[in-house]
Amino acid sequence: MVELHQQELKKQLWNIANTLRGNMSADDFRDYILGLIFYKYLSDKLNRYADHLLEQDGLHFADIDETSAGGKETLDDIKEETLDKLGYFFKPSELFHVLAERGENGQFILSDLTNVLNHIEQSTMGADSADDFNGLFDELDLTSNKLGKTPDARNKLIAQVLAHLDNIDFHLEHTEIDILGDAYEYLIGMFASGAGKKAGEFYTPQMVSKLLAKLATQNNANLKSVYDPTCGSGSLLLRVAKEANNSDLKFFGQEKNPSTYNLARMNMIMHDVHYSRFDIQNDDTLEAPQHLDLRFDAVVANPPFSASWSASPLHLNNDRFADYGKLAPQSKADFAFVLHMLHQLNDTGTMAVVLPHGVLFRGAAEGHIRQHLIKDKNYLDMVIGLPANIFFGTAIPTCVLVFNKHRQADDNVLFIDASQYFEKGTNNNVIREEDLERILDAVAKRESIAKFAHVASPAELKDNDYNLNIPRYVDTFEEEDAIDLAQVAKQLVECELAMLATDNTIAAFCQELGIDSPFEVKE
Template structure:
């Protein structure tokens, strides 16, 4: 872990030394070079597992180069489909030897381009139109002074050559979640604003995953219509088992899609990269005809979607948006509640036994009218509500909005719906200028166990029926179902009489003060003159 973080820091140092520190292209360079290194080592590891004699060779890249074309092709064909396909001349060890050749920057860029082309089928992200992106850019072209490009490429290769991932491939992949966060931690801003979707707190993600999948499952389809960098998807995949699920995702951001690709590679989910789609999920959904077993989402709460509002009114969308589409306000279009469209999209996308967990503003669970109430009514009528967990304030550092997690299940037990109020849990920590609430591991487990065991715990949770929710005007707030407790204290008749005399005395004094104040006001009014 420490060595991997040092590699990331070294790559950032190289960028800084060549004038690219905090440059808009630094993100591409760091993440793509890191990905190249990971794929290089993944290929080397897989080849050595398949052909152990190559592991004993003094020079691996030369030994690979010495294979006949038939031997090389046979070796490549024997590898798992999710292993990158590299040629000997693509390896970092080969480039390390060639680094003093003329036009080394061109050699470096050409190598990455060839890897992109030969691995496009598995590693490219598609857009709604079906067009595939390139895995790597021509990275040295970001150096404006062409005379420095060879030196820049050499510096990158030297940093990569000093480090190896291969020993880590024997381990479980969970630690790569931390590496991924460290890798992108400096790139989570866009015009000064936080990319909240990159940072769904891991506690929230774990709670969602462990409530959704309390028992083992296999061969399931997992989907996030607003995937961001994939925190929710990774947590759910780890809970299910990477080999037991296929991931699908949509997100409008190219940057998010590239981050998610890297996250899938690091977390042994390469087989799902072809299912990453860069698109506007609401206006141009790719998976409209696909139904999913598990859906997780932390959608944008508010966003201006006035540009494609009219398109959503078309017949093809009416079945999906059964509860309606928020109107376009005359002012503050950026406050349009787009999350209401995501909830309806998710409900539409569930399989016959589908389950979902959605992060949404807590105001949704009690709104007395409008689209919010229509959605809640439909969930109760259909028997799809499994429960709600209302989170502590400021559990997201980037937003002050109180959030709840809505759990849907087409096989839900409508006689035992769990409403849990975790707002009083957590510890406050400071992150820069922001304060955030952090749940302790014990509190996380308390929420998960209470919910999964359908327990009513004083001041924490209630277990209610479908009928009880209907009576409460379809409120999903636990607080509205808590018992109101009145504390009784026994007192003697003498104590009671003494208390009553005190109340009478205080009341008489207040009445007297009121009369004096009344006189004073009248006198002041008489003294007023108009000139």
């Protein structure tokens, strides 16, 4: 029942998005459709909670008279309760259903909708939830020409979206949070797949998220905190929660892009993460880190591959980078993210990060940092090669590096080559469940497996000059079958005899016709 409801919900939501976005790019329409779904979620949740509070009085939230003295007093009481429990409040006249109904009746609702979204944010001012709702609907510009050339055209489109969403029942007793949250996650992924080259900046494919989450929690399922310095839509943080055994897990993240930052906060709330349990910040993690004094039980990330950063020499005085003596190149910030993440990881935690293959073997400053991480710090625990073309917008091969700070001096490093295990898709290759299990089984066994995994000693890493290129450790070469020379000679003789027989047949045929060649033309 739950699964069927979820699949139907996904189908309806995507159909609505696909039908109504018209000529607008997926990137643009994403912010509108996801924002309005979020508004409906907040509205339905508030309505149910307020009805619960009013149950003993035999009242319904939607029926309260906002203009009467008694109604105002009741609303004040409900506001106090909902701000504490939900973190926000708005009036009955501002419920999603009310505006959707007015829009369906042909009324102009754009200005009222803008006011409602502003009121939701304003209701949190002075409350503990204020930071998590601040600017949450900034990307919903209802005056944008992308929605239509005239106010009436824009109003008609938005009214259509509200009407379609209003007809969907998001509520399924005791399970609606996971169902709607997962459907929301599905929509994020669907938009990412069609949003062009920058899509990977806000969404990590589901199986990659699952792999990182399982690796980060494998030795500590009871972790209390998880951090993602490039959290995008927050999907990776939420995936870790599914693998952890702590319903009070705290989420920390930072995201540079403002619209994606808003998406991450919405995603947290849609998955019923209370505002007191997440701290997502909007800024450049490498240049302006917001959680520098904190340490986390798990750190996971899918940073933008080979991004540019300042690489300012001043960073060498920063605790994140000072020990390594050199900075990641200005045009390749991969190791800058790695060192930042390690700084935020506590002494007993685990870190898992997706990176381009270049970090395994590039020299100069990156080679120096890599050697320091392995030889001097002894933080590297695993190197896992992934298939090419599994991320939206880029076909490059990638790898997962796993680090922890509690390794012993003689601990080995596990190499896994999973690059050949995937299903070919239309636009992207896909890691299947069985491919994931193959990787996790090798991680659990931690032993050499022919053509798939290799356990490398510290001495072997040193002999390879700390080059981590996977083929140096996992031999996937397939020998061809030995050539049977006698059989080849026999086949050549048979071929020669066949050709002679053919020549004799052709000669006899020509003689019978009285010509010298089958290609001779006779008048």
